[in-house]
Amino acid sequence: MAKEITSRNEDYSQWYIDIVKKAELADNSPVRGCMVIRPNGYALWENMRDQLDRMFKETGHVNAYFPLFIPKSFLSKEAAHVEGFAKECAVVTHYRLKNDPNGGGVIVDPEAKLEEELIIRPTSETVIWNTYRDWISSYRDLPLLINQWANVVRWEMRTRLFLRTAEFLWQEGHTAHATSQEAVEETLKILDIYTKFAEEWMAMPVIIDARWKSFAGWHFALLGQNFAKAFDVTFSNETNQQEYVWATSWGVSTRLIGGLIMTHSDDEGLVLPPKLAPTQVVIVPIPKPNEVISEAAEKIMRALRAKGITVKYDMDLKNRPGFKFAEHEMRGIPVRIGIGERDLANNQIEVARRDTKEKMSVSVDGIADYIENLLTDIQQNLFNRALAYRESHTTKVDTFEEFQEVLDGKGGFVLAHWDGTGETEDKIKELTKATIRCIPLNNELEDGKCILTGKPSKQRVLFARAY
């Protein structure tokens, strides 16, 4: 099975698709651009969702649910919104089918035309702010810290499973505050949650853009009063004056799964951080289940489950251990335990870790503690590996010549001084096709000179070419 995967060096894009399909994470659907998220992929999403949801709730957020449909007129209200992503979207124009009088199955009933077309939400921002108008009247109604887990649709022309699909699942937080200061604090709080989730759960090191645009598939809208103004959402403050409400909005989607796959996986298939893996340990009987092996497996499973570790016993009788090993590696199960009778007679079992593919002979005594530590170790190793990868693909340069050399040669990210003007940013893009990808939040300050203009600069920023 494993050999069916295209190697990453040979064809990155095909390697990615092979993993998604062969690890049974997702499939294409009969509707162009929409995917079927298979049980393996959905269990992964559930783990991500549940953890984020816990973090949102611990910081005072609550969930709600707003309608799938947006009246078309709402999209005209917020000008920046119209100019943004709102154009390519699914439009509902009719509300009934009927039997084709000519016997051609069902047809759209032309008499059931809607007076105003409805848009399938590309985001719920407009309908939520339209609702907030009714919910907010006084400073005592604020802050409103609401999140929604939902499906949204953006009619993308080129789609790729998880990374860009017409329909995707996401959470969208839309909070309302009395002051801009509170909105800034809310945004920092969410950035903190996202960073923690990325690093501690997804094992992905992140650099937050101080401009809060986005990072690695995390969407941030700029905070402000534009939606409050578009939907006339005001509140009376403590001195009884009407003010517009301040907004924040933030979201992550099933696109994160694409990032997770690309960060950790290899030519044998999916690699998952143990904290998100739906199955953390699989036990394979060698060469097949029998009473002695199954009894040992049951005992180990009980001990692991008592520690909250998820474990499965592969009792399939049809396939040989080698085939099973490849299959479980393909699916990214972090730890495999092989139990054979001969080893067992010596109180030993074989433990293999997915990340490094090392195999260890381990005593059955204290196996649960051993596996628990191993899972922590794998989680940390994946983070370290991703961090090392990023660092090895980031080069500090001090001159424009070096800058060009790195872009044309080694590639990756380039850390360089920049004078802070849009003009220089544009000029650099024109000359090199590289753009500023991130001005790191909490960046280390360092005096330097802009690589292009030589003007003074206080910090390095991250450049890269679009790939």
Added chain:
Amino acid sequence: MAKEITSRNEDYSQWYIDIVKKAELADNSPVRGCMVIRPNGYALWENMRDQLDRMFKETGHVNAYFPLFIPKSFLSKEAAHVEGFAKECAVVTHYRLKNDPNGGGVIVDPEAKLEEELIIRPTSETVIWNTYRDWISSYRDLPLLINQWANVVRWEMRTRLFLRTAEFLWQEGHTAHATSQEAVEETLKILDIYTKFAEEWMAMPVIIDARWKSFAGWHFALLGQNFAKAFDVTFSNETNQQEYVWATSWGVSTRLIGGLIMTHSDDEGLVLPPKLAPTQVVIVPIPKPNEVISEAAEKIMRALRAKGITVKYDMDLKNRPGFKFAEHEMRGIPVRIGIGERDLANNQIEVARRDTKEKMSVSVDGIADYIENLLTDIQQNLFNRALAYRESHTTKVDTFEEFQEVLDGKGGFVLAHWDGTGETEDKIKELTKATIRCIPLNNELEDGKCILTGKPSKQRVLFARAY
């Protein structure tokens, strides 16, 4: 606040709407027939969903996610499906908006017309079975025990919050089996889960219809091979012969929340079973928070939370205790604790239960155990009360005369013998407007005579008039 609710006897329908709106469970939305589920209502749905999800997973089911859109042609494939609910549905015909050249905001781009219209799923049955064709080829791929949590749309003309809305949230299980026997076993397993959930969590006594049509908002499709035939889903059995797959399908929706409200609530507002209440206990300082009271509240909260009980402390300074009491009653919080300084000096607090509105003076010592038992007691009392209500509204009759008398007078359900034929059922309907609502599964057998024809009957069935 409480006095704003219409009394149930005066106007049942308005009483229901008042509770939904004033307990802040849901609101109407700008899109006709769609609702906004507010944080209080959504937290209730989350508790219901999470518990059902645990029960599904414990019995071997997994979750997946299928597309929102269904190609129109799919709906022509399964004839019964077309004749059923599939006609009134939202139809997507276009995929792009554009700026109105005449400055009228955004308009639908006439050039972006889909070749084949897409239907917003009224159920995912067709797209799921279309997918199963690719996933199932051998008996080793079966059973497939898949569930989906999703939003669906049915273009209802008359809608009521939760009970009937154009968009609603639900779970839909679609399982595939090698034999009809396995499909029957699956159905019985799910009926068992639904019954347990209704009785132990929702505190609603249920009678399952042996015909599995539906009960109290639970949807069951008849199991069979019709979808497998429509979408050509076959498998090779152990002797290598191709057979059609057997299906089951089952679902519950946000409509359950409507049933929950109607079963337990009263003229003071919502009443919730403790096992589903998002907040189980609220602490109200009397008359307002101070250091002594807040310290006692904190201590009680820690003790309750250690037992997994959810508790909130109402620190609002603006409103008086009486107002707060009414508000928390309106929202259905099962237990209220009042803490006043004078009581506290005697090591006492006041505990009020929402279901009976009894107030008890209770010692602070061992309060956590006391509250834990009280919550169990309330849960059981709500079930008993609902059961007693149903029994008092169900009358056994032995003659057709009695049958008519009860229908015209007391009303409710009538338990009567019936000869088992559709002909008699139709005739009874014609004469009395009453129909068979349920042939109870595992019904007590009893020899008797059909109330209409006098022919022998083995069991009583439940009749009622549509209301």
